[in-house]
Amino acid sequence: MVADRLYYLVSFLLLGVGTYMLIANGNVVKKVIGMNVFQTGIFLFFITSAFVTGASPPLLTAPEPYVSPLPHVLILTAIVVGVSLTAVALGLVVRVYEAYGTLNEQAIRQVSHDE
Template sequence: MIETFANRYTYVLVAALIAIGLYILIASPNMVKKVIGLSIFQTAIFLFFITAAFVEGGSSPVIDGDGLYASPLPQVIVLTAIVVGVALTAVALSLIVRIYSEYGTLDEETLREVRADE
């Protein structure tokens, strides 16, 4: 069993990053920390896609000849997801700046109380 983890250590890292990201999303009342947790979670998913697409001894599918080839599709999907993730993070942080300038707080519970009083 230890040998399996030694060969598949990236899956253990993915599981740890997913757990950390979800914990930050759920446990933290601060909105900036929630965005950081979402970013960690996204990074774990990207790492999972790249790890799952790895082919031992695989080469680029552009070269002619016989052999084992790795699909470039997961890499393309991850690159697209990275761009979308950066855009999502930028929009979320800009909304957080706007919320802070309007209400003066980043705490989720305090924001709910302020909104309920209006």
């Protein structure tokens, strides 16, 4: 019982840390890392909420209760999308650095406003 709640606590802690990194940091790379930490918290929350004590895989020969495979499949899909999103974001970070010479969000806004 306590271990189940510990996973929820860790997932909400990851969500909080990821949100803080997205809001508080001015560095664009740290924002991408914060986005990944936030995604990891969401993944852990969904996997934890799909856990059923004493359940078995949904096979014809397995006894009831069954575990739904849908959350696991959705998380696998979300992991692939998250990796793709991270790759695109880091590619954009490289282009922003080439264009502006900095990764600081305020400096990029200042330079783009001056142009």
